Amino acid sequence: ALVLGLESSCDETAVALVDNDGNIISSHLATQEILHRPYGGVVPEIAARAHVERLEPLVRKVLNESGKNLSEIDAIAATAGPGLIGGVMVGFVTGKALSLACKKPLIAINHLEGHALTPRLADKTLSFPYLLLLISGGHCQILLVKNVGEYRRLATTIDDAGGEAFDKTAKILGLGFPGGPAVEREALNGDPMAVPLPRPLIKSKEPHFSFAGLKTAVLRAYQSGIYKRHDIAASFQQAVIDCLVNRSEKALKKIEGENIQINAFVIAGGMAANQAIRPALTDLAEAHNLPLIAPPPSLCTDNGAMIAWAGVERFRLGMIDNLESPARARWPLDPHAEKARGAGV
Ligand code: ATP
Numbered sequence: 158a159l160v161l162g163l164e165s166s167c168d169e170t171a172v173a174l175v176d177n178d179g180n181i182i183s184s185h186l187a188t189q190e191i192l193h194r195p196y197g198g199v200v201p202e203i204a205a206r207a208h209v210e211r212l213e214p215l216v217r218k219v220l221n222e223s224g225k226n227l228s229e230i231d232a233i234a235a236t237a238g239p240g241l242i243g244g245v246m247v248g249f250v251t252g253k254a255l256s257l258a259c260k261k262p263l264i265a266i267n268h269l270e271g272h273a274l275t276p277r278l279a280d281k282t283l284s285f286p287y288l289l290l291l292i293s294g295g296h297c298q299i300l301l302v303k304n305v306g307e308y309r310r311l312a313t314t315i316d317d318a319g320g321e322a323f324d325k326t327a328k329i330l331g332l333g334f335p336g337g338p339a340v341e342r343e344a345l346n347g348d349p350m351a352v353p354l355p356r357p358l359i360k361s362k363e364p365h366f367s368f369a370g371l372k373t374a375v376l377r378a379y380q381s382g383i384y385k386r387h388d389i390a391a392s393f394q395q396a397v398i399d400c401l402v403n404r405s406e407k408a409l410k411k412i413e414g415e416n417i418q419i420n421a422f423v424i425a426g427g428m429a430a431n432q433a434i435r436p437a438l439t440d441l442a443e444a445h446n447l448p449l450i451a452p453p454p455s456l457c458t459d460n461g462a463m464i465a466w467a468g469v470e471r472f473r474l475g476m477i478d479n480l481e482s483p484a485r486a487r488w489p490l491d492p493h494a495e496k497a498r499g500a501g502v
């Protein structure tokens with residue numbers, strides 16, 4: 158299979174061509190960081206307009222670079238949600254148009270499934286089932302990945318996502334946008350023990366997450382004027398790491414308690430690009446006799462290859478969509494967990 162993937166659910170316009178073996182033939186991305194920086198966050202209307210301008214040139218660039226034309230491609234995969242609906246519609250409608258024009262099947266990709274399956278693109282030995290810590294700008298979940306399209310959600314956040322906490326902390330500390338990489342850089346010279354910060358939910362029975370209280374504590378620490386900025390950044394990052402490790406351990410134990418055999422502990426999503434969080438999670442995985450599998454940073458944050466790859470995985474299984482398929486602002490990977498939830502849990 159040779160699949161063209163389109164991504165436009167947030168602030169990166171991205172296109173890639175990926176083959177059956179997971180070779181990334183060509184992959185290009187246009188980030189909108191400078192457009193949103195003045196607002197300290199992604200402005201949906203600006204994002205949607207920027208996707209309109211950038212998507213088609215990127216498609217041409219990827220096709221040119223790979224020396225392929227549309228007739229040589231087996232399917233068009235496009236993000237159909239979840240995300241900022243204006244941007245999602247731009248990419249998904251473009252995918253439908255390409256599918257119609259070149260008479261190739263359309264595959265509607267759940268952006269979160271793109272993140273969830275990318276570790277299999279990065280490491281060809283990774284087979285189902287695996288336990289996934291999905292940490293991105295809008296999500297913080299622990300999922301049992303049973304197969305393509307088959308997910309069981311063990312945990313989610315009751316308020317903010319992890320990446321969102323990084324972004325808000327960056328804003329408080331005046332480190333700019335996007336926040337994750339900025340906080341990671343600032344933390345390099347800081348003392349992770351300098352500032353006492355909470356580890357929300359660390360004692361709770363279910364492996365859920367909460368980051369809103371941590372953000373408020375960061376704000377108070379900053380306003381107190383007592384602490385150095387790099388110490389706050391390092392202490393914040395450490396608090397997040399402690400929560401990730403503690404919650405993941407809870408989930409691993411739950412899986413073991415149910416006698417479910419898994420092949421790896423896996424991390425994915427934008428926050429998984431953070432190099433400081435990997436060692437602690439590697440130790441955790443090893444303690445449970447599992448390898449830690451984490452894609453390279455460029456495949457953790459949004460990109461076109463993750464959508465094309467999810468398209469390859471679906472195409473191989475005959476999972477094709479039609480032109481009536483809707484764009485969705487919300488689209489959980491595990492609909493059962495979503496239905497059972499109270500306040501996001
Ligand atoms: P979602 O995938 O949930 O729809 P998204 O697509 O906007 O959200 P991603 O692109 O997957 O999110 O990830 C972006 C998030 O990752 C941002 O919140 C960003 O701050 C965070 N992030 C990126 N790099 C790092 C890093 N090095 N350390 C911590 N966080 C990071």
Ligand code: MG
Pocket residue numbers: 167168169459
């Ligand atoms: Mg982004």
Ligand code: FE
Pocket residue numbers: 268272293294426427458459
């Ligand atoms: Fe994402």
